[in-house]
Amino acid sequence: xxxxxxxxxxxxxxxxxxxxxxxxxxxxxPGDSERRRLLDELTIELVRHAVAxxxxxxxxxxxxxxxxxxxxxxxxxxxxRVEQLLKDLEGMEADDPDFIHLFVKLRTEVRAHVxxxxxxxxxxxxxxxxxxxxDLLGQEIRLAKETARTRPHPGAARSPTASKVLSPxxxxxxxxxxxITGRGK
Numbered sequence: 343x344x345x346x347x348x349x350x351x352x353x354x355x356x357x358x359x360x361x362x363x364x365x366x367x368x369x370x371x372p373g374d375s376e377r378r379r380l381l382d383e384l385t386i387e388l389v390r391h392a393v394a395x396x397x398x399x400x401x402x403x404x405x406x407x408x409x410x411x412x413x414x415x416x417x418x419x420x421x422x423r424v425e426q427l428l429k430d431l432e433g434m435e436a437d438d439p440d441f442i443h444l445f446v447k448l449r450t451e452v453r454a455h456v457x458x459x460x461x462x463x464x465x466x467x468x469x470x471x472x473x474x475x476x477d478l479l480g481q482e483i484r485l486a487k488e489t490a491r492t493r494p495h496p497g498a499a500r501s502p503t504a505s506k507v508l509s510p511x512x513x514x515x516x517x518x519x520x521x522i523t524g525r526g527k
Contacts, residue, residue: 349399349479350464356391357456363387364449373437381436381445385428386492388452392421393490394483402479403463406470413463420455427451428494 345355363384370377400414407413427448434441
């Protein structure tokens, strides 16, 4: 992570990394354990990205973009669906018959979410905010991703304040679990 640039550049770089991970997973033969490892890597990236958006991007959208509440709420609903799919996939082996079905649903949800953000939300945010604010948001997003949780917790608090308070603790626990299990390496 840590791409640099303003919030939109940072999050767009994340989107490209996620697309690349989807492609890498699809290139691995069904049932190969490398699919599981890559899915763990994808999960880490998606969860950290979502936490950072919920803590910093969506509050800025609510504050600065006309009708921002509706836009932010829709994106958070997308996150909840994606996180539930990640949770469903979390304990599943790559050779499980449901793996590919859930993986395809996940890919479809994430790609639709990315299209919405890049085609609408980011455009409106750039029009509503100056470069200084977008640069500051980019810094905040990068910092949030460093301490964010790395595992899906679909029931976790979604408000920016609750997320800022709880996510570092969940993130620490998740990173310890990741270290012990070798997940995401």
